[in-house]
Amino acid sequence: MRLPLSLVPLATLVAVAAIVFRGGASRPVESFRLVGGPTDRLASWSGWVEAAVDGSARRGGSFDVEAVSTRGARAEQHIELDAEGRAPLRLDFGREPPGAIQVRVRAEGRLLAHGTLALAADHWRNGAARRGGYFSAHSPGELSLSIAPGRGAFAVPFAAPLWIHVERGAAPAADVELTLEAEGASVTPRQLRSDARGFAQARLTPREHVVTVAVHARAEAATGELSASIPVVPGAMFVELEAGQLRVRSPIQREAAFVTLVSEMGSLQTARVALSPSSDGSASGVLSVAEPPSPSAWAVVSGEPSGSSSALVGWPVVVDETPPRTFDVANRVLFDSAPTALAEERARRRRVRAIALWVALAGALLSVFDLMSRARAKQTALEAHLAGELGAERSRELAPRANSRSLLVAGLILIGFLGAAALVGYRLW
Numbered sequence: 001m002r003l004p005l006s007l008v009p010l011a012t013l014v015a016v017a018a019i020v021f022r023g024g025a026s027r028p029v030e031s032f033r034l035v036g037g038p039t040d041r042l043a044s045w046s047g048w049v050e051a052a053v054d055g056s057a058r059r060g061g062s063f064d065v066e067a068v069s070t071r072g073a074r075a076e077q078h079i080e081l082d083a084e085g086r087a088p089l090r091l092d093f094g095r096e097p098p099g100a101i102q103v104r105v106r107a108e109g110r111l112l113a114h115g116t117l118a119l120a121a122d123h124w125r126n127g128a129a130r131r132g133g134y135f136s137a138h139s140p141g142e143l144s145l146s147i148a149p150g151r152g153a154f155a156v157p158f159a160a161p162l163w164i165h166v167e168r169g170a171a172p173a174a175d176v177e178l179t180l181e182a183e184g185a186s187v188t189p190r191q192l193r194s195d196a197r198g199f200a201q202a203r204l205t206p207r208e209h210v211v212t213v214a215v216h217a218r219a220e221a222a223t224g225e226l227s228a229s230i231p232v233v234p235g236a237m238f239v240e241l242e243a244g245q246l247r248v249r250s251p252i253q254r255e256a257a258f259v260t261l262v263s264e265m266g267s268l269q270t271a272r273v274a275l276s277p278s279s280d281g282s283a284s285g286v287l288s289v290a291e292p293p294s295p296s297a298w299a300v301v302s303g304e305p306s307g308s309s310s311a312l313v314g315w316p317v318v319v320d321e322t323p324p325r326t327f328d329v330a331n332r333v334l335f336d337s338a339p340t341a342l343a344e345e346r347a348r349r350r351r352v353r354a355i356a357l358w359v360a361l362a363g364a365l366l367s368v369f370d371l372m373s374r375a376r377a378k379q380t381a382l383e384a385h386l387a388g389e390l391g392a393e394r395s396r397e398l399a400p401r402a403n404s405r406s407l408l409v410a411g412l413i414l415i416g417f418l419g420a421a422a423l424v425g426y427r428l429w
Helices: 007-023 121-126 338-390 392-398 404-428
Strands: 030-036 044-053 062-069 074-080 086-092 101-107 110-117 143-149 160-168 177-183 185-188 191-193 199-206 211-219 222-230 238-242 245-250 256-263 266-274 283-288 298-302 313-316 332-336
Touching: 007 338, 030 110, 030 338, 044 062, 044 266, 062 086, 074 086, 086 266, 110 332, 110 338, 143 211, 143 222, 160 177, 160 211, 160 222, 177 185, 177 199, 185 211, 191 199, 199 211, 238 298, 238 313, 245 256, 245 298, 256 283, 266 283
Parallel strands: none
Antiparallel strands: 030 044, 030 332, 044 086, 062 074, 062 101, 101 110, 143 160, 160 199, 177 191, 177 211, 185 199, 211 222, 238 245, 245 283, 256 266, 256 298, 298 313
């Protein structure tokens, strides 16, 4: 007993539809980025994990990060993503720097991403910008003046020290009367005197992003003048040490700031600092540091963990008797699984497409074969019947010849299956 002629095309259509709309359906693409600093100088590595689903931040989730250093030392940490899909990460490898780090990200034992972190401290350090230091201009008098930001730079509207140094010839000039004027900022005190080393210190609060300071010096008959612009970083947040903690201030209200405590060897600590709004439209928060900061530490603050913008500043944490420079160095993206995850999803869908196309082709061939087989069987039965009734010679004259109808039907079947194949290709491209 033969099955109905339409069964093979129908079964093929159902199979292709199941493959396309179930196996070939788009699946969420999970990806992870690890951003941070060098891996070759410090025995621990600090950075950030950023997770995304289909390119958008993953809100919440628990993951395990496993790491192995070049020398075989192991480190791991369980992380909890925040509402923005981020989590701080610290990997401690004991006594020796890890060099390159092999990392794996898992959830409930399932491997989600793996890759290598490697960044040389020299390369990272060479990419840093430094602001600050003394600068001077030609003075018409006997006294030479130079000024320097006490924190390397200024940010609106936060007060910071302004250093002034006075020399006569090549020697420090003591007890020089100084008068300060500022455009785009307020400065206090406006009048002061240099100490025995020729130094004096005022406090300047910028109100605008372009600030000019004029210093007039007088010591008996000797005079000197200096007028210069000072570095103000537009949009920068400000960090300073208060009672053993880092006070983070933003000129505008925002929910959080991302702070990385660094030395020239690498990242020491990373944190998301929640900021509270103030009545003047600014915001501030406090970061507790794991260890007392050293004089060679900077607090790099920005609005994003991996953001490298003109507003990023690495503020010196400890300020001694010499005005320091800033160390503006951004976290680097050391690993990003998104390209690999997208490529794997595309490869999976291509495999599904290939299976669907093979199923469609097999269905087409079976349908054509079944149609031709049925047509041939009917032709043979008709010829046998006519031969029995009229004789072989007469039956050959009367029996219908094979015509193009069967070929036309077969062609239509093939065209239908090719259309289905085109739909499969379009659906899974």
